[in-house]
Amino acid sequence: MIRSFSIWVLITIMFFSCQFNQKKSVENHDLFQKSTISKPISFDLDAIKTRDTLRAIVLSGPTSFFVYKGESMGFEYDLLQQLAKELNLSLEIIVAPNFNVLGEWLNSGKGDIVAHNFTPTKTRKEKFTFTNYLYLTKQVLVQRKPDNWRNLKLHQIENMLITDAIDLIGDTVNVRKYSSYKMRLENFMEETGGHIHINEVDATLTTDELIGMVAAGDLKYTIADNTIAEMHAIYFKNIDVSTPISLSQKASWVIRRNAPQLQKALNTWIQKLRKTTDYYVIYNRYFQNSRIIKKHVNSDYYLTKTKQLSPYDDLIKKYSENLPWDWVMLASQIFQESRFDPKAQSWAKAQGLMQIMPSTARELGIEDTSHPEESIKAGTFYLLKLWNKWDTVEDFDTRLKYTLASYNAGLNHLKDAVTLTKAEGLDPNHWQNIEASLLKLTYRKYFSRKDIKYGYIHGIEPVNYVKEIFERYNLYIQLLDTAE
Structure with missing residues (x-):
């Protein structure tokens, strides 16, 4: 195990159960290794619009994309x-x-x-297309x-640190294979005539x-x-990130080369956008x-690190056992209802984590x-009751959508939708x-x-209700998988 566990638990993506120098079974390659990547399919914006969904691939991390107290956040996610x-x-977010x-x-x-923020380089542009830059950065x-x-x-600390990149000559720097960081070190050696040992770590x-x-x-x-x-230096107080290795560089997103x-x-x-x-x-x-x-990353509810969505996960898991679907789906619905706030109250006087109406509470003796x-x-008692009302719907996901929509809009309005x-x-x-x-x-x-x-219904509400619960569920599942 890693020596300084008290520090290492702050790592924002995952825990390691083995020594760093152990070889993993996966091959060392990344986004830009030519030999491992298929030719791009032909699927440009017109096809994306026909599908009606933009599919974005992201990496989870404390600035790019993460879930905090059940809510999706991050620079890339917000953009x-x-x-x-x-x-x-x-x-559609794909983690x-x-x-x-x-x-x-x-x-x-x-x-x-x-x-994800990638630096466009000549080699990388041979394989992919880069967008206009979103911001400038430097290594x-x-x-x-x-x-x-x-x-x-x-001044005593500075005397014990590398304060000029030239002082790296003769030393070892650890970077991913094929990364822009490795390319920069190679260029630096070419510029200076000095040698830096580049240790290529697992990709x-x-x-x-x-x-x-x-x-x-x-x-x-x-x-x-x-x-x-600089973001990591906020909570890793024992690191220094003040020594530049490069001039300003562009940070861009990546698309297929054949998508003009x-x-x-x-x-x-x-x-x-930048204006x-x-x-x-x-x-x-x-x-x-x-x-x-710092608040996000150190929270008990930073999902990728702790696998916790809310203070109520144990209760959600307990009562989800009464349902045909898993606790993560129930958690997604509870976030939709109340954002995990037990004091939440709607204009219609629905209250609590699951926004129980007063009439329903009286019926159930709550x-x-x-x-x-x-x-x-x-x-969950009410959800199961609704689920059983739709036993003629054969497909599981469709039946679940009926159930969730009934919870939101009322069973009778869903019956009207079936009639129509x-x-x-x-x-x-x-x-x-x-x-429709x-x-x-x-x-x-x-x-x-x-x-x-049963007359009028503001139909967009149950439609979006179901859609957002399923979308959030898929994100929760993906991040929980990456945390394992």
Whole structure:
């Protein structure tokens, strides 16, 4: 195990159960290794719009994408939300387990874009297309301060550190194979005529993890973008990230080489985006606000590190055993209802974690709907009751969507949607047909029909309710998988 476990537990992505110098079974390659990547499929913006969904590949990390107290956050995540809105598309986030799969997932069509900060280089451009830059960064040396640094004066600490890149000559620096950091070190040696030993570490390791290993004393040096390094220095107080290795470099996203429509749309959007206040609010939130970043990463509810979504996970797991679906789906619904706030109350006076209506609480004999366990107990009891009402729906996911929509909008409105779907000659076993009927029941032409018994419904609410619960569930599952 790693020596300084008390420091190492702060690593933001995953825990290691073996020594760093043990070889992993996976091959050392990353996004830009040519020999392991398929030719890009032909799937440009017109096809993406036909599909109606933009698929973005991300890596989880304390600035790019993470879940905190059940809510999805991150610089890339927030920008992707804006991009999808700009393109009038739904957004599907695909969390990659490591760098190894990025290029293959992109070119094979699993995703349309890799939303991660990459530096465009001549070699990389031979294989992929890079967007306009989202921000400028520079590479810095990450090194550990002396063990007694707290007892030293600033000039004494500086005297014991590398303060000029030229002093790395003759020493060893640890970077990922094929990374821009390795390329920069090679260029530096060419420029200076000196030799730096480059130790190529396992390509599955992220920059976040390498920084943590320097902080723990398992590595002497690594290289990182200053935006990432400075963020880590907030909670790894024993590292120094002040020594530059490069001049300013562009940080861009990556798309397939044969997607000119998507490239044009992205570049136009980025050019406009960088001039907006929203962009700087998002940038400062994740790269400048040290207090917030530290709060997120050190929280018990930083999902990738702790596998905890909320203070109520044990209760959610307990009562989900009464349901045919897993606790993570129930957790996603509870976040949708109350954002895990037991004191939440809606305009309709629904209360608690699962937003139990007063009439439902009376029916179930619940006196205090703000009590977390009582709320979850009542909510799961009601969910199971609704699930059993839809026993004629054969497909599991479709039946679950019926159940969730009934919880949100009421069982009778879903029955009306089924009636309308059948009246129009469509199959109610296909959820998209029920979605369409729910949306139609917003309009008098449909809710005033004689066969519609329960009238008007603001149909977009249950449609979005179900959609967002499923989307959030998929994100939770992906991040829980990467945390294992």
